Amino acid sequence: MTIPEGSRRRYESPVREARARRTRAHVVATAGKLFASRGYAGTSMRQIAAAAGVSLETVTQTGRKPELLIAAFRDGFAGDPDAVNLDAVVGSAGLADLPAVVARVAAGLRGSLPIWRAFTTAAAADPAVAAVRAAQAVARRAEIAGRLSAAGLAPEGGEIGRLADAVGLVMSHEAYDHLTQVCGWPHEDYVTWATAAIRAQLTLGWA
Secondary structure, X not given: OOOOHHHXXXXXXXXXXXXXXXXXXXXXHHXXXXXXXXXXXXXXXHHHHHHHOOXXXXXXXXXXXXXXXXXXXXXHXXXXXXXXXXXXXXXXXXXXXXXXXXXXXXXXXXXXXXXXXXXXXXXXXXXXXXXXXXXXXXXXXXXXHHHHHHOOXXXXXOOHHHHHHHHHHHOOHHHHHHHHHHOOOOHHHHHHHHHHHHHHHHOOOOO
16 A cells, blocks of 8 residues: 555654664764864774774764764763753853853863864864854854843943953863963862953943
């Protein structure tokens, strides 16, 4: 019997879907380790497949090389290769939650620092990665501005975008890398400084 096209039901197996998610997570995690240790240019899709113990086809089905890099970066920062904003790390939060928010974001910065370096290097040489990095920077600025506005912290008659830029800089990989790796600050000292620095930014007029 022929089943009309519109009447066909797609067979979905929870077990198969769970296996696919585990495989994807494993491939992304493996790619992240290789990108962090060998660099983006020094890591091939075949190397990722070999290190993950899967076929090259499985890796390519997971994503193209730039997509694997972005997924690995998100996984390192938020613990989720599909994370698209800070909700995966901090959820909704107000000024009273600032110390806890800074601590959670700082943990993400520390966990994703090696892959961030690979991401930054790749963006300088690969237009596809550079485009994603630029789009991510724009989205991050808008997200921080939105969170500040939602918390009632937007400067009256001032420039919310500039305030968002300043907060974003304080809580950036660049700042974390410089203070903890170059200057040798303990992680906890960075968290204390970042919390105080953000509070200080909130007191400025930003006209």
